[in-house]
Amino acid sequence: FSTIQLETYKLLQNHEKVRNNLNEKLHYLMVDEFQDTNTIQEKLIFLLAGKQQNICVVGDDDQGLYRFRGATIRNILEFEKNFPKGVCQQVELSTNYRSNPEIIQFYNQWMEQNNWSKNSTTYRFDKKIIAHESNRVDQKTVVKVSGEDGLGNWESEVYLFLQAMKTKGKISDWNQIAFLFRSVKNSKVLRLSQYLEERGIPVYSPRSNLFFERKEIRLAMGAILFLFPMYGNLRKWKEDASLAEWDFYDACLLEFGKELRKPENYNLLNWCKEKARTHMKLSKNLDYAFSGLFYQLIQFELFSSLLSDNIFTIKDSRGVRNLSQFSKLLTKFEYLHHISVFTPKNIGESVVRFFNQYIRFLLQGGIDEYEDNSEYAPSGCVSFLTIHQSKGLEFPVVIVGSLESTPRKQYTEIDELLQNNFYQKPPFEPMDLTKVYDFYRLYYTAYSRTQNLLVLSCQENVASGPGTRNIPSKYFTESYRHLINWRDAPTIYDIELAQVKDVNIKGEYSFTSHINLFETCSLQYKFYKELGFAPVRQGATIFGTLVHQTIEDIHKAALKNEEHLITSANIEDWFNTNYQHLSKRERVYLAPKTQEAALSQVKSYVEKQNNDWSYIQEAEVDVSLVKDKYILKGTIDLVKGDGDTVEIIDFKSEKKPDLVKEQDTLYRYKRQLEVYAHLVEERTNYKVSKMHLYYTGEKESNPYITFEKDKSLIDQTIKS
Template structure:
């Protein structure tokens, strides 16, 4: 076992029963978790499917998966990690729901909404909520409809997260509470009608499943022997309930966290979960372990943030709301200098930006700072004008800033030009936009400014072709007589043929700071396709075009501008090379940086709850309040800055524009909570030793990516350029009916197979098959907002019915349907899904369905050879996963009407290693960003949205 300290070793080897690990900052928490999983696998012989590990973010889950697989790979241990329940609590709940969907309200192809989708979903139906009694008391009368939707979103999520009893709310004598009960009931009805889930109801539906279907809970209890829950201080009420239901009678629940870093009360997280965990079990049964040795920070930084916590009062009415612990540095030689300093503007001079810039430049020129990414600025918010001004100041002086959450998306040149282009292409908008003669929206001024910026570009000689094209299109849109074959997203892809826009797509570097424009364009494409999806728009028509553009500009785009859009964040590179990072303190949780500059020292503790919060907490929550409500603002404030200070490895900097209040509405900066520790700090100008400090490099975040044949390998082999834009940069394609056709055929065949596997062959009648087909179609249409023409739909149904007819009522050969298989390689993970049928001599055969006609075996031999390679790897994975011998592999072409629909290959073990080597080369090309094309795959171009760009550039 590697170098574990005494307490880490105890945490790793204490596997039975409940365990609480209090892990301070920099204490090797992830390292300990990796070793604990490794110990369970190697010393306790625990199978992958018997382990559940919950992390706070998907990125943390990916990193953990990578580190565990690397650890196993080093020890030459073959292990199917993908069988583990590893992810966020949300993603684990989603997996449980998908595996047991028939026991829930959910139908196939349910829609999963993010926060914006959820708010827009409520906004579109807001009239129904406003018709309910007393809703104005809950949402306010004078607020905008968008703000009302935002407020309602907050309250319905709170009801889900706290599992409040809706009937009790509806019967309340408090009119606000009563309104909330009725609004929540209506919201749940809307979700069911739309076959939709939001992030809170993922957990609620999982909880209902576990409570109402004890046989499912029993199956999961029998499967899940060991649970590990990271960041337990940030779990909420319903998450705690789900964890204990999954833990079952074994109670092998290990929770890891740090009460000092509990930051997410505003999302419903409750610090009580980590404090009360030991009391959930018989006295003395829960083993409590502290990891308090900090391997990250210099002792003076540790001393500073220990002082910060200790000089605050955590006691109230005889109770203490903090675990007593003292973080200590690792035992080795350290410099005696104080690694906590200040970089601040002097009172009355307003020179903060200049001081920050000069400090950074001096560290680069005189010190050991080698890459700007070694520096992170932490703010309470990155969206305010002061922070944006500093970013602009630094960028103007050639210090690039990575600040993806600063609401700068709509200020980027490439986005403003796109908005200007759309304004130009719809010359009727200035007339139709004014639904209220008195309205004068700030967004309209922005749109007009974007139009002026675009018009300036159009006047340049190099853009004459774009000008001509735009004039023709604008005239057509103004006097539209027939339906177009495109909508907003289609127009976007047409614009990419012109140099004004396609210049952003040409880049030599894949560093985040160099790809920002192309990634912003990709994000804009996602916003356009989402709008078309939400409003069921596929083309412009003479009757609807004016309504569509009004809705797009006056509602959708306007709300996005108001709410703000985050720019691209690289999951595998949290501190991009060449940039200083501007992050919120919340965003920095779990990260570490050599130099941390903490700003927002004007901040003070603020109340985070409303009167309604108090009423709900005191009268409707499942438990009595834990922390005294009027103290929570202080506790949260202290925890927030403790988290900020403890991110620093080599140098912690406190920074502000100092200000001594003149009593005229200004406040002291730094504010009172910071003064005691801030005042003794030396200015950077008085600390020459900072130039001798060793500044560490940013650690590589090694994340293994997942690749599937259909979603990755096939696309790359078909067209590497298509892969570059759709997969690497995540451009959103305009939905294609062809995809819907194949999915529909596959899903209905899956229904047939599952019916056969349940022993219900008699249910496989034409009437039932047609019913399954149309249920799948209606749910797919609801989800994808794409329709098949009646004759196309009938063709898909005919393929399924022909398949059933060919089986001649004999389904005994079906072995398994929709089997997920995966291969964890040294540098990547390969995934796939196949069906199994029974073979001769206790073997199995693989079958992969293709919803098309059988290809010409000679003319399309290369295509078939590619499919054969794919099946060979699937065969290898099936044998690895199930231990069953694969004898044959089949392609089944459901579109083949007359001849034999099968193409069959024998399994050749000798070829599998060769095929995997080929895959290794493909993945190496993908990860090496080699998207070069020898020649265009003309057959595929006609259905590709990027064809306009390729026609212009290739």
């Protein structure tokens, strides 16, 4: 990412034409979260603003959390210095509309207890946040929920607090509560999560490294191990294979074996035995590899029960979402190792690589579970988030843990060397103090996520000798010691708790990828688009896209009056470049003969044009139309029509269908063109007169099928 930023900077700095073109289009720049920008992003902003320098930046220096990825707080603290004196106006937004006064007073005092000045320089804006009048309440709104020293009762105390808030208080959905930690992979946090789940409080914690601990994944792993009886021989190939991974494999196999013994899994047992025999003595090529085998496996009740209709909430869909993630791991392995099917030659080596390298690597590195960007606090679950994850979010009840933490040094000798000798500006914050500054900013961000009730929580501990430490740590003592225990604050049950806000991100839908798939088979749509399972073979899709993209390159050359570049050699170069990108992106390969067939379709199209490209108006126009509840999008080629009109052309990389026998297919394509016509007329100044299908695979007859535009039919299609 930093390399992309550097290349963008070089482009704008060194190419005046490109820079001026952007400056003419961009009259005003507004940048949010400016405290999280790095040096090169600041330079990019001023280059994009051009001579006008109409820039408005918004941010909170107290929430600068991204030093570890190059962000510097000086960008916001010194922003005024980029302009002549008096030119840049600073507006203070100090009214907090989210939290009630006691919570705001708590985190104001938290920031004030640290010294932000050194050598007459202050590294923080002097400000005092105040609550909005509408948030004033009489109840106690900052409390502690902690285990007592020596009792080890933190988990039970947290559980009892949650139950009391649900039964006596105003909690209507568990998603009103968020736990914020420095890390959700910490053993104490994982134990708390497990403790709550065992007692019926679901926990949403996608980044807690529990993917391989989930029952459905352990069963899927156990099934694959069972299906390859050569698994036992794998132990001989044991270079650095740690015992932990082998213990995990054995445990998975044992769990799956227990399930196979159940009467309801009789059919699965027989299928597994048959497959295992086939794999053990494989004598001919199969028509599947790991991913295809996985899809055969999940037809059985043990796994298919997770695919029930009741999976529209995150809580209920976790199992099936994890299986979806597992399907992606399998297809990625096949792509990385060029495996499309098992053969007598590759099966043994593939299984060895899969378990001893690939899965082993993933086990050591850890994998995050499914995370829904459109629903940050899923209904029915309490959230376990890192403080970084919670940035920008808000929750009615926030429980802040990790109170044993102390400031950590985040810089190395290399950072010091770079800052002192190579930065374009002199050093800013004293390096020895950055860990303390970042520590206070981190917990300020955590506390300020709260709307109605802030809770500090830990297992209290008084250090009793070497190797033990005080919890909470000395940095929290001043804030923590004044807090009242939740049991002594009955008014917390009277607090009116807000509901979690709907993120309301509109879905984007295209005709080919979404609408057509849904109308053809809604179950397939749910499987691939909603749940995200990986398709096993996408050859047909990539074939069409490859033809489309290469024709787009040809059209763009023509539109730039570079018809002389449309040569056989250049077409092949464009084609090969597109194939490389598509193959990597989709993780799919096309056989050499299939590639030749696709290239042949492109060349045939070019020959039929006789080097006359004057009819092309625009190529591959991306058109998006925002509707009330969704965004409709399409990519369209436009050709010149009669008078001021345009005609739409859509390329199909297949033979022209039989106009009588394949009416259903034609009807679908016609509706696709009607959607495109609607998009063009709603989003541009063009009027559409005709719509065409062009079949690049047609060799014998006219490759076109043409439809006259009929507004009433288009309106019906859009309504439908």
